[in-house]
Amino acid sequence: MDYDFIDNELDEKDDDVDDDEVAEAKTKPVANNSDYGTAYVAFGGGSEGHEACHAIAALCEVCSIDSLISNFILPLQGSHISGKNGRIHCSLNINTETGRLSARRPNLQNQPALEKDRYKIRQGFIAAPGNSLIVADYGQLELRILAHLAECKSMLDAFEAGGDFHSRTAMNMYPYIRDAIDRKQVLLEWHPQPGQETPPVPLLKDMYASERRKAKMLNFSIAYGKTPVGLARDWKVSVNEAKETVKRWYNGREEVLRWQEARKKEARSIGCVYTLLGRARTFPSTKNATPSHRGHIERAAINTPVQGSAADVAMCAMLEISKNARLRELGWKLLLQVHDEVILEGPTESAEVAKAIVVDCMSKPFDGKNILKVGLSVDAKFAQNWYSAK
Known part of the structure; x- marks a missing residue:
């Protein structure tokens, strides 16, 4: 297989672009392409640098394939398949620190994300003849839990308004994006009317994709108690820049910061935090803890009420589904829970x-x-296999 590191847009030649420019661009990879790091420069550029990039890409491809096979495909084969009905059965563990269910032998909750599932592994999970699978999942459950626990007005208002929460976050973080929306240069979201195929102006998620990506990552990172140091590592920026971005996120969401500080204090003073339905997670004393260990405890104190409360919601939903007489009458059964997602067959x-x-x-x-x-x-969607129902 041949690998091309050049922007695909160059394949669609613009009449204003000289043929020599296109040829040069296609022979020299973009220097900061994260797919191969500094290989082009490290190998002296030119043909050797280009060959190094191809070799590294091929190696990454092989590692990716090997990881998919060993982590996802092989565990689904062999002794885990019941010869009687051709089904895979896993064990679910309820005794986790946050209250989330975890699966093992095999871990059916750990399937590759759709965008990384090159073999479409979920297509292998099919309903019996005449049946379908219903796959239903919560939208932004942990962020909604955080809004509830912290009683954060701006988050509650954003969820009440509906639409793309991550785009709203980006709009509130970056004044120039809000200004562009006020000037009607971009749209926060768009609901097409009959006969409309494209929005009249670009959508925020398209025009400011990088800012929205940061806002999305930050939304979840805040819920998980991630520090600016961790974010700086993820974003490949300075710690000061990460701190500034986090500071912008908290503007208008001061309730979240106060709630998080209260949970840290709770972990230090009584060594315990609670989920929505009262599940407790205890922590060792922080008095003699190292800074690293103390930081771990404080992050867990922030994350546990959010993740644990989301688990409370998901398991209560499972109980509601299991005891619903109409679903039983129709012949539907709950097969699996994947954190904020449930799968039924009927x-x-x-x-x-x-x-x-x-x-x-x-x-x-x-x-x-x-x-x-x-x-x-x-x-929620239904289809004959798990992949199509996602």
Whole structure:
């Protein structure tokens, strides 16, 4: 296989671009391409540098394939498959520190992300003849939990308004993006009307993709208690730049910062934090802890109430689904939970009805109610295999 590091847009030649320029661009990789780091320069540029880039790309490709095979495909074969019905059965562990379910022998919760699933492994998980799979998952569950626990008005308002939460975050973090929206140069979101194929002006997520990516990463990083040092490493920027970005995120979300500091204090003073439904996670004393260990405890104190409360919501939803008489009557069974996602199987003829019931159960998981200050968004699809239902 041959690897080309050149921007694909060069393949669609512009009439204003000279043929020699295109030829030169296609023989010299972009110097800062993260796919191969500094290999081009390190090997002296020219043909040797180019060959080094191809070799490194091939090596990365082989490692990626090997990882998929060893981590995802092989564990699904052999003794884990029941000869009686051709199904794979895993063990679920409920005794985790945050309360999240974990799976093993094999870990069915650990399947490759769709964009990385080159072999479409989820297509191998199919419903029985005449049946379909319903796959339903929560949208931005942990961020909604954080908004509820911290009683953060701006986050609660953003979720109430709906739409793309990460684009809204980017708009609030970067004044020039808000200004572009106010001037109607870009749209925060767009709901096409009949006959409309493209938005009248670019969408924020397209025009400011880099800023939205940072906002998305930051949204989840804040919920997980990640520090500016960790973010600087992820973004490949200075710690000061990461600190400045985090500071912008907290502008207008002071409630989140106060809530996080309160959880750290709780971990230090009583050695314990709690989830939404009262599950406790205890910590050792921080008095004689090293700075590194203390930092680990403080991050866990921030993350546990969020991740653990999301687990509370997911498991209550599972109970609502399991005890729903109408779903049982229609012949639908719960097969698996993957953190904020559930998978059911049942007759295709009743899939549309069952899907609506599942969404209702997940939207109101606490004995038919939602006790959160924010609505629970649920996306559900049904198909013959897991991949198509995602």
